[in-house]
Amino acid sequence: MTEVADSPWIRAMPAVFVLIWSTGFIVARYGMPHAPPMTFLAWRYALSIACFVVWIAWARVPWPRGRSQWGHLAVTGVLMHAGYLGGVWAAVKAGMGAGLSSLIVGLQPVLTAVWLSATGGRVSTRQWLGLALGFVGLVLVVSHKFGAGGPGDTATPLNLAFAVGALLAITAGTLYQKRYLAPCDVRTANTVQLAAALAVTLPLAWLETEPMHWNAESAGAMAWSVLGLTLGGSSLLYLLIQRGAAASVSSLMYLVPPCTAAIAWLLFGEPITATTLAGTALTAAGVAIVVHAGRSR
Template sequence: MTSSGTALPPSTADARGAAGGVGMAFVLVWCTGYIAGTLAVAHGGPLTTLVLRFGLTTLVFALLALVGRASWPARRELGHSAVVGALLLALQFGGMYIGLRLGATAGVAALATGSMPLVVALLALAGGERLGGGQWSGLAIGFCGVAMVVADRVDGATPPLAWLALGASVLGISLGTLYQKRHASRLDMRVGLTVQNATATLLVLPLAIVLEGVHFERSAAFLLPLAWLVGVNSVGGFALLFVLIRRGAATKVAALFFLMPPVTAVMGWLWLGEHLTLLKGAGFACAAAGVWLATRRAAPPGRA
């Protein structure tokens, strides 16, 4: 509302509503990946699962690009997409899964992921993006919400190497988000995601061979969650992330990750029988408030 009580123009309100809808769809789709991933890695090596996920997703987007006759950009732009794939896919998920393999608990991994919006904000600030006091408050409140959600799953026995791997994971998704926003968000989405997933496949494959021998069960217990990871989480989730990064500031997109641990906790309660407490509920509320503060537009002078 303006100071005179007039409403936002319909076009502005519709645009904000659409952006909010895309953001919530992204959060819901992305969080299903944690559930499907938990089910998949119970029947196959985590790095092997990533190789299959990235490789199959590459084929899906390559087929979409071919059928849609997408135009392939210059080599330089393809190189930018390859860098995003190395950071946003290979380093993020590879670091997280290696951290879990080295002894990090799921709670520690979730807390590390929850710090991503703060890391993005600091990197964006260093790169010249300006943040207001409300955004900083939102980032702080959001992180507190994440900490409340995962508090009962964090212990003090995480090995230093596991922390190092998780730190690399957070750095990968943070740098990847910023890099894509600045260098790789204008090319055709189908082409960009083909290159990103192909790059991640080639980078993670040697680790899967050396550490796991490319191990997975040829059963529905593994193949069905893998199909979900590819069809819903990778194709749907990363397509939505691509759209969000193209449309919004990096810090606003990153703030949505505060909602990942709370929403995943609810999904885990519904489908995996995990415990849901009042503290988690309060953390969900804090995370949501933090996202609202961090992503809302500041009112122009003279408006409320």
């Protein structure tokens, strides 16, 4: 490991990413009642692009070189922004509760490991153990949310399709980025990815008939979506994928529901039960095993 890789900031990146990414469901809780999903996401992508362009111009960072690199960035943008976020928001809007949607998307580490094993990648026995522990912990953490979303909190073929589509999109995007993308500046890379996501999402937003209502809650949700989740969280995810093994990075997603539960407890007073604490401990142990096993090889 180099001196740069051992810096406190680099070591803190996974924890900061999990903390930021965990606020996604909080943002949905604030913003979803006031906007249709694709319209909200189209605004989010457009405003994020504007922020990145200003940042790029101020910092004078180079753009990616070569058409192939731009093409690879566009593919990952469609998968990891339009596909993943669009699928999750559409599933929740179609009546799926946060617990079930978290559980389905939380299958990403397992799906990533299965793909790596099937294609000759190395996933050790210790990592499989960590993935299994993490998933059991995830089930415990989100179990109290099943059926807690009201009369509309049901699984239907439509919202299940949206959620599974989101799972497949972020898994494919993570694997694709790790395999095909050469390292480049995270700000220009994210801008290209977001532009591709906007190109896919905008036509879908035009088909939505529900208007977007701007108020304090929707504006606050949009501001954090742009500044925190996209400029912060998505940039960190890009850097983590570039620096780490796919299985280890994906395992961090197991920590998102426990962290979300803690934030919901602080903001909304949602109870944290003994089952939640036990699930959090199992999840943390599972992720620690996966990450440590990946570094020791």
